[in-house]
Amino acid sequence: MNHADIFLEYAALIALYIFSMSLIFPFLRLFKGPTLPDRVVALDQIGVIIVGMMVCDVLYTREKLLLDVVLVVAFILAFGSMIIARYLYKQNKDQ
Amino acid sequence: MMEYIVGAILLISAIVVLIASVGIWRFKNLYARMHVVTKVSSLGLLLLLIGVNLLFLDWFVLLESAIVFGVLVFLSPVAAHVIARAARSIGTPGTTDEPESKNTDDGL
Amino acid sequence: MKPLYFIYFFIYYAFKVTESGLAIAMQVVRGSRGENGMLIEYQSTLKKGWRVVLLFNLISMTPGSMSIDIDSESNKILVHLLNRSDHTDFLKVTGKIESLLSKAL
Numbered sequence: 001m002n003h004a005d006i007f008l009e010y011a012a013l014i015a016l017y018i019f020s021m022s023l024i025f026p027f028l029r030l031f032k033g034p035t036l037p038d039r040v041v042a043l044d045q046i047g048v049i050i051v052g053m054m055v056c057d058v059l060y061t062r063e064k065l066l067l068d069v070v071l072v073v074a075f076i077l078a079f080g081s082m083i084i085a086r087y088l089y090k091q092n093k094d095q
Numbered sequence: 096m097m098e099y100i101v102g103a104i105l106l107i108s109a110i111v112v113l114i115a116s117v118g119i120w121r122f123k124n125l126y127a128r129m130h131v132v133t134k135v136s137s138l139g140l141l142l143l144l145i146g147v148n149l150l151f152l153d154w155f156v157l158l159e160s161a162i163v164f165g166v167l168v169f170l171s172p173v174a175a176h177v178i179a180r181a182a183r184s185i186g187t188p189g190t191t192d193e194p195e196s197k198n199t200d201d202g203l
Numbered sequence: 204m205k206p207l208y209f210i211y212f213f214i215y216y217a218f219k220v221t222e223s224g225l226a227i228a229m230q231v232v233r234g235s236r237g238e239n240g241m242l243i244e245y246q247s248t249l250k251k252g253w254r255v256v257l258l259f260n261l262i263s264m265t266p267g268s269m270s271i272d273i274d275s276e277s278n279k280i281l282v283h284l285l286n287r288s289d290h291t292d293f294l295k296v297t298g299k300i301e302s303l304l305s306k307a308l
Binding site: 004005008010011019021022023024025028029034037038040041042044045048049051055058059062067070071074075081084085086088091092 | 097109117144180185
């Protein structure tokens with residue numbers, strides 16, 4: 001095991017620490033946010049951070065198959081916020 | 096040699112996503128926060144996918160990361176548009192101003 | 204409808220993502236609170252449906268501007284600008300993108 005592999009492992013670990021530290025601020029916004037669209041935006045950011053943590057895991061273990069999980073989470077993240085916005089719009093029309 | 100570049104890109108993208116999270120906590124307006132989620136987080140994901148491609152150098156990985164880029168980065172403006180329009184229609188405070196008509200010739 | 208234009212468009216999009224992301228990240232680091240935003244209307248000249256959608260995405264990726272709503276009859280796009288001083292810059296860049304789109308497709 002040479003120096004380059006050790007450097008990549010430590011870089012992935014430090015990046016994982018930074019990602020989990022940056023989870024604090026969207027959760028604060030999720031609890032505090034005055035209205036529902038603020039919370040939807042905070043959930044979007046939490047999903048992006050989770051995708052980043054998964055890519056860190058891919059680079060740490062060098063397993064290509066974990067990229068499929070990243071793909072599925074990206075799809076759920078992109079369409080989930082659209083569905084919540086659709087629900088908001090319809091709720092407004094019912095009143 | 097490639098591992099050093101990939102590690103540096105990984106650290107830079109983690110710091111970019113951290114900056115985006117701080118921006119979500121600090122900005123006051125809903126539209127300003129949406130700017131941060133759409134652009135800065137897309138930059139972080141683009142850097143991460145470039146790092147994965149540099150490490151593996153494989154056609155299958157390139158195809159898969161192109162699909163992730165397409166889903167997350169081409170669809171994030173659409174999701175932002177849908178949320179902004181819904182927020183404007185239900186009258187969230189701070190988003191219901193009238194547009195200022197700057198397209199006329201008032202000496203730009 | 205040439206395939207070379209699509210590759211050029213992909214690279215241009217990635218370049219735009221990098222540029223706008225760096226601009227807004229620098230603004231967050233400098234300590235802005237995002238309070239002096241404004242809404243404007245932009246009159247588009249493109250006709251077909253999915254070209255307008257493409258213009259819509261590209262406006263959202265230009266530094267400091269985000270498209271919110273569209274009027275399907277008069278093709279007016281409602282745009283939110285993060286900084287009030289970006290207005291002339293936004294008009295110039297969007298005009299260039301629009302002429303490039305109408306030439307390429």
